[in-house]
Amino acid sequence: MQAIRTNEAGLRRDEWLERLKLFGLGSPAILLILIILVIPVGWLFYVSFIGADGTFSLENYERMLRRKSYARIFQTTFEVSFLTTGLCILIGYPLAYFISGLPNRIANLCLITVLLPFWTSLLVRTYAWLVLLQKRGLVNEWAMSLGLWDEPIKMVHNMTGTLIGMVHIMLPFLILPVYGAMRAIDRDLMKAASNLGASPRHAFWTVFFPLTLPGLFAGSLMVFILCLGFFVTPAVLGGGKVIMVSMKIVSNIELFVNWGAASALGVVLLVSTVAILWIASRFLNLEKMTGGGH
């Protein structure tokens, strides 16, 4: 027997209209991003496959594989990223652990020491390190007056300075997710572990630490990806000795106006970033990290 379906067409139309209107609220945002970001970057993809004579060619990519300077740049970029991430973990994890054990009020106060640099301009922080680490800068002056070393050490315009600056900038990105994960751990679990016979150290490594791994992973991932594409701090503190991919891209445009080379590098950078994110998303719920979707 055929069921009676009154108003079916009209109701369906209403439903689509409503969905369209809601989705349409996001259209200015989507439009802007398409025009300013997606299309230009798509164009960059295209340009990377255009050679000097204006036809399709892979010479930009070949150059990257051939020239030793490019190999060094990739190596430097990965080195800096790995070292920065590693140092951030070594320094940031204990601090996060310390703060997570504090009562709420005091913990929030301590968090300000992490958030204050986070909110301060990147340029200001980079400049601060430039001033502190220079030959006649504070660090050298104080170290020499304390007798730590006799001659001023060169700590800026090299890898050391770059690393110090990068670690300082990236620390909050690691500490915040790790702290969040630690705070979410039920303190009763540690009591249970003790009760069941675990020594404090054993309890930490078998109960607490594994539970913080998602946050640690998320934070490290974020730091690593940010380091890969980072420009300002290495450019200032590296003084031309530490050349990362982003700096090469900029110099390719600014100095040589070589769009082919720059965009090829950019594509490599973008593809590596996306690949790492994709691999990580297999192990981590990215949406939970950024709190998105439904």
Place this chain on the structure above:
Amino acid sequence: MLRWFRSPATETQITHGQRLWLYVLAVVIMVLLVTPTLIVIPMSFSDSQYLEFPPETWSMRWYDHYFGSPEWMRATVTSFKAAILTMLLATPIGVLAAYGLHCSKVRFVRAAFVLMITPMMVPVVLVAIGAFYAYVQLQILYTLTGLVLAHTVLALPLVVIVTGSALKGYDMSQEAAARSLGAPRWKAFLTVTLPQIRFAVVTSALLAFLTSFDEVVVAMFISGGDNPTLTRNMFNALRDQIDPTIASISTIMILVTTGMMVLAQLFGQQKEPTRPKD
């Protein structure tokens, strides 16, 4: 005092004494985190070219230099204009987008969300050179318009994420109640939902402002000519030599940032929803 060293600090009964190394380490790290940021402030009052700490002679020399320089002033105005316009553009667009995504039942929501956070995921350098080329074609290179549009795109993911997570924690049945009482959806949003997510909206606006104000790489490429930003000039100055004027500018920037954060706290502060008494 000694007793404190022997009292337990954790659920696993480790004493404070055993954890002393952690406390010392933590304090050292916290000091190292904050000091570089703050030390610029007193150093900016140093009279010498080398910015000593503590300053041997106190002077406003570098501030005079900054305020007295037409280029620096023009750049500052540009930065402020760009930041305010970015804030005014990115916040409504982002809040609406977050609301639309939150209420939307379409299957493309996930894809739309990923699209909206791409500006955060793509390396800034690429955004910068892409925008540079696009603006040359559109002939809006070195204009304020172009700068604001690019900064808005950079700020949008933050607005969407912050507002989105506030909406997640919000009881949408309140909006439904308002609609059942006679308010069309837009009115229900404005009179009921928005007041309750205002902390997130204010924070997003602040983040949008700061994203634009502090932004270096994109500004390096697309601001210039008549409209260089403060950060662009600062960066160029840093690359060449250490101009102590930058210390005074940095201090001012720190004050602006801190000021904004205080404002956000004052305007946006939301009371914790309390539980019913029975």
Place this chain on the structure above:
Amino acid sequence: MTSRNSEALPISIRNVTKTYGAVHALNDVSLEVESGEFLTLLGPSGSGKTTLLMVLAGFTRPDCGSLKFGDREVIRTPPHLRDVGMTFQSYALFPHMTVAGNVGYPLKLRKVSKPDIAARVEGALDTVQLGGFGDRRIDQLSGGQRQRVAVARAIVFEPRILLMDEPLSALDKKLRDQMQIELRHLHEKLGMTTVYVTHDQREALTMSDRIAVVNHGRIMQLATPRDLYERPANRFVADFIGESTFLPVSRQGQTILFDGQPLLHDVPAPDTDNLSLMVRPERVVLSREGPREGANNFAATATDVVYQGDSYLLHAALASGGQIVLRGAMRGANASSLPSVGDALTLCLAPEDTVLIDGSER
């Protein structure tokens, strides 16, 4: 002061279907709610009762169907133009407004003048016994008070239809019982057509003029509380309302047999072959003098006796297999001696209490 609403509207629901993918939340539902009636939609979680209420309110758009408030077709009308009062399970009060702000909100939308708003708000608050609470903030109120504010807000603009989505589920038992009576009185006073959703069958029986039992997106039975309890249409309804045990019976021509013996029953059996005997615990009688004339008698052995203060429960195994549960009052002979486990008993069921129902669940 809201006066008795003599213009309450009837509601006509016809062929409403709502599917989510393969799942039918509402399956060709039709229902007529009379003007001024208090109708309860009763069912377990996921039965579709809340979905139907949301369709009435306009928040859920069905795939097809017709919905009329009086003569007006409203199925395509957006929620803010339907002019119905609604309370939500979470109360949905606006925390950034005072009680008066909340209750006055619908009046403000309807462009009522400020002095009128104040008067009507006060009147509504009086009606729910919260007179003078206008200046309070929402977070200062107890659960019961919040519930009343929600009701006041829903009635202040004198809607002719009131929808309530499990309004009492968040309250403790004592308060819930009290509020049930208050809401019932409110309905009698204001007279608006009310559709009430709950999963609590006792609540439904207490408050309703009629109850629609809902399951799997269909209406299982629409009847007065009494008819529903005493003449359930099928096993699901019988099981959902009140307690009962079910015994299998067979048909032989016009007679219904249990364990080979014909049953005496006043109410005719439904016209199906899948029949069950529904036994309500409070209708079973323990006969200390053996089988009774003119009643259905069952030989049984007591397996469990549970004292419950105001009554006792007796679980008994029938000689023919199967179980009967009896609930007896604690008075008379029972007060001095309850039966013990293992006792041989005769249980009786009067013909007027012998109810045969359709044994299927749909």
